[in-house]
Amino acid sequence: MLRWLWLALALWGAVHPMYYFVSFLAGNGWDMGVMIDAWYVNDSTRGLTWDLTIAALVLTIWIVAEVAVRRNWAALLAIPATFCIGVSCGLPLYLWFRSHPV
Template identity: 70%
Template sequence: MSLLRKIYLGLAIWGAIHPMYYFISWLMKNDWDWGGMIDAWYVNESSTGLTWDLTIAAITLTIWIVAETWARKNWLALVAIPATFGIGLSCGLPLYLFLRSRPVT
């Protein structure tokens, strides 16, 4: 495995663990109130802007993943889509780059 692929994989793992620590910590303190967590994303203009920034980037990444998967027939790369929306862009993007950079047979 190349150094670049190792970096992508490391970033995907970090992007899964680090944000989840904060999400789970918040949910544990707030009785697993998912609606409250979503409300917290829109508590002020700064967090609302960041939420929309990440949402638009996630949608863009999804379109790119679908387009390239269709062209390259690298079907495994589609797992980056649920990772992006279920965990976050910080996991989905490096995961996709990791999967995209592997030799396709």
């Protein structure tokens, strides 16, 4: 039961933030440079950007360390999900993979 909650949260963590990313990019000519500049517009957004960057790095190290032991190679898919979508998708996706019996 909990395993499916992780998958549902991973889907929500992919769709919900992506709505805002796509809306922002559509309104700004699909220029990723403008989006990256917005991440550093003030101390609040800069702090959030660094918070999520550090969380993504820690999650990546955790995934790699556990995959080396558990040999659950499919769980590596959570790394690109983390960096291409966000921690809100990558973390529950990894927990979904991790909760699968090996």
